[in-house]
Amino acid sequence: AQSVTQLGSHVSVSEGALVLLRCNYSSSVPPYLFWYVQYPNQGLQLLLKYTSAATLVKGINGFEAEFKKSETSFHLTKPSAHMSDAAEYFCAVSESIQGAQKLVFGQGTRLTINP
């Protein structure tokens, strides 16, 4: 079974600083990888996805992620943090089991932005 590990349950950065949220996955086949964001009292919103096209993926709100097969990583970055980026971020991998597609989520990283 596939799995996802997010390093750091809490990350705190200053406004304007670089945001780096780490995600490593395990998969025996080329994966589908996703980053979702959850703002307080809301559902999950898709930030970006990797589906075996370009290894550098650009998403919404200035976020991007790079797929590195050799490192089995899919880290999320943003050059300059904004106060509105404060939220919970989830990395997920999709696996197909008997024709059904399932998402397996990491434990999440809570991002705090300091003024």
Added chain:
Amino acid sequence: SAVISQKPSRDICQRGTSLTIQCQVDSQVTMMFWYRQQPGQSLTLIATANQGSEATYESGFVIDKFPISRPNLTFSTLTVSNMSPEDSSIYLCSVGNLMTGTHIQYFGAGTRLSVL
């Protein structure tokens, strides 16, 4: 992307009672899923809702506790039965479409359940 409506958005229930959560999508989708997010934790898949047949449950979840219906391609319900305080969680509906081949799932806003 799909627009997903979940009802209710939140509820406070007494132990021993049941709550049915509805998930409505604005377009036909091939896949619908139900997740649980316990306080401060990540999402765990409860089951895949299958149109016209019994849901497929993940390990640790059973139909008697979480009966699911999916009468058509745009609607599903999840019932949390005989609730206890341990059932206090956020329950989320998601949808996907096999036709796109992208494995993307879109989520509703969730139902925040507190059991007293």
